[in-house]
Amino acid sequence: MVRVRAPILHRRRLARQDPQGAPKPTVIDVAQKAGVSSATVSRVLNGKASVTAETRELVLGAVRKLGFHPNTMAQGLRKGQSNTIALLVGDIEQTHFSSLTNHIQSTLEQSGVDLLLYNLGHSEDRLINFLPRAVTMRLKGVVLALSDDVSKAVLPLLDHLRENGLLVVAVGQNLNRYKIPSIVHEERAAAHTAVRYLLSQERRKIAYVGRIKGSSVGTERFRGYKAALSQPSDLFDPNLVWDVAFRYAAGRDAVARALQQGLHFDGIQAGSDELAMGALAALYDRGLNVPKDVAVIGFGGLEMGAYTCPSLTSMSSHPDIAAEHLRAILRGVDRGEAPLALTTVQRKLIRRQSA
Amino acid sequence: MVRVRAPILHRRRLARQDPQGAPKPTVIDVAQKAGVSSATVSRVLNGKASVTAETRELVLGAVRKLGFHPNTMAQGLRKGQSNTIALLVGDIEQTHFSSLTNHIQSTLEQSGVDLLLYNLGHSEDRLINFLPRAVTMRLKGVVLALSDDVSKAVLPLLDHLRENGLLVVAVGQNLNRYKIPSIVHEERAAAHTAVRYLLSQERRKIAYVGRIKGSSVGTERFRGYKAALSQPSDLFDPNLVWDVAFRYAAGRDAVARALQQGLHFDGIQAGSDELAMGALAALYDRGLNVPKDVAVIGFGGLEMGAYTCPSLTSMSSHPDIAAEHLRAILRGVDRGEAPLALTTVQRKLIRRQSA
DNA sequence: CTGAAAGCGCTTACAG
DNA sequence: CTGAAAGCGCTTACAG
Secondary structure (H helix, E strand, C coil): CCCCCCCCCCCCCCCCCCCCCCCCCCHHHHHHHHCCCHHHHHHHHCCCCCCCHHHHHHHHHHHHHHCCCCCHHHHHHHHCCCCEEEEEECCCCCHHHHHHHHHHHHHHHHCCCEEEEEECCCCHHHHHHHHHHHHHCCCCEEEEECCCCCCHHHHHHHHHHHHCCCEEEEECCCCHHHCCCEEEECCHHHHHHHHHHHHHCCCCCEEEECCCCCCHHHHHHHHHHHHHHHCCCCCCCHHHEECCCCCHHHHHHHHHHHHHCCCCCCEEEECCHHHHHHHHHHHHHCCCCCCCCCEEEEECCCHHHHHCCCCCEEECCCHHHHHHHHHHHHHHHHCCCCCCCEEEECCCEECCCCC | CCCCCCCCCCCCCCCCCCCCCCCCCCHHHHHHHHCCCHHHHHHHHCCCCCCCHHHHHHHHHHHHHHCCCCCHHHHHHHHCCCCEEEEEECCCCCHHHHHHHHHHHHHHHHCCCEEEEEECCCCHHHHHHHHHHHHHCCCCEEEEECCCCCCHHHHHHHHHHHHCCCEEEEECCCCHHHCCCEEEECCHHHHHHHHHHHHHCCCCCEEEECCCCCCHHHHHHHHHHHHHHHCCCCCCCHHHEECCCCCHHHHHHHHHHHHHCCCCCCEEEECCHHHHHHHHHHHHHCCCCCCCCCEEEEEECCHHHHHCCCCCEEEECCHHHHHHHHHHHHHHHHCCCCCCCEEEECCCEECCCCC
């Protein structure tokens, strides 16, 4: 038998603040309809064990009938934390980042977490500007998907986040030196693999084009490249190293300049697929044949690479796996586990016609 | 003379809910330090006119000293509305959308609005799934940047949003039939311009590759194409119309198939730069010369198009301008103005080597 | 297992 | 111009 109690109201409601908004049902409305207290409604909604199956059904029925959805902001205020995580992304317009964003969004969604997007556009000022706000918004955490190395200026900000109980995770860049758990692709071994592949095709003058200084990821790739060229015999030539931005134009310009200077090379290892595509354009402009005259390997395994002329050999990227690792960290943290300091995702050689 | 009052506390504070979080200063702390009431602090923070310059300075000083930042969720709860807008985006991995996202994020930021990102991945189910949540989150509004037409199933959801005072705006797609203010690029005239350009170069057999059915944008482009071919003389040939998805692979496959079938054409108008790039790949694979044998024009003006081989002629896109229009709508709505039903952004021909 | 009560941190009529 | 008070819609010790 279901006991029927008098409706319980804990508070008189204010006149609507928002004149245009239709009145939305609250826990109190649900409680009233179900003949229980708002506390019980809350317990049911939050899956607390200590509720009778009978009561639970009563509440759930009322929730359904009223089309009730809890007010996220009230929950957040009360719990002292929101349910959203900010993604700070180096440059959302680069495929690598937009792809990562896609997977992170869907992965967080599966954990019931909302994603606040903040695009940095390669600006550390913007990063520094955002970080304190993360605290005032009582975010659950912050995911850093940066393109550039961060200066020490952000360190205290990061500490501030942690002191306030925000989760901070880096994706795509190793920020362990700031005590931030990081999910990265292995870069050095990948570049090593790529260059060895060029070597296996009798290429002997292999250039490197891509950002090195100021980019830990770029530095790692360059090291892998250098190691591969240094090992059996010394094929490394500093004149064939072009430290330029991760951009189409930089790739094209660097290669065009080298060609103009009369430098000889029969292979190019690029730091990204965009750079590789720029390189392809420069070679094309000069009437050179890829891969006959020059073989090219990119980094990132972008879909686009399958449609360049010729299609682009590249080291794969796995934003889906990275996002999955992020989710695992989140789950772990919810259970009170300390996250792994470093998680590494392997890249693979995607063989296509350019090499 | 500044009157010094006894500190005014409106409420005892609870023991911290969040054990790890350092206690964050509240309006009450600020009020105490400034010797005013929390109401006055709030007034200063919200820029209400009715505050003495003297008092204002006092409060601002206290804010600075304490490093106070208002709790966004408390504000939102009280005001009945958050300060965030959701961007529902067709597919963040497509450059067109990621670029739009970039500009919308920075534009909203300038208005002090946060961006919640929700990627649809072309799924209407996901759209239908999200919309009710927008209400429970008390979002300020929702920006729809969709790729596909929406079915009537979303109509009641959209109404639900509006009934609850949420702003709904469409970007990149005309949703006026659902009474949604829309910011769009003009498509038909743009396609017309592009095809006329091909015509001006003595191309006579011009194909169209790209999504038509199910995409209002695609339909518009196709109409422009058709009109340009129909007008002076009738050059329109249904066999040269390939209604395929907005994807690299679709572009390549459609062109490869046509070539294999022995169809003749000397120009291709593509519905997007990705499709155009796919087409380029198919022509390259067949050993055809672009633009000598076949000229190609894309849509979108992507940076990438400058680095294809040869570089891609395209109709430009202006996400920055679209975002600026969005901001204007926001500002207007804040002032109580009704937004323009339709805002149109012009495209321009970007001449490059492929045509 | 469930209610009554308190309070999260703001803002805004209501007075004066 | 400014304070005292109430309340936004939840959740969680505290009792029983």
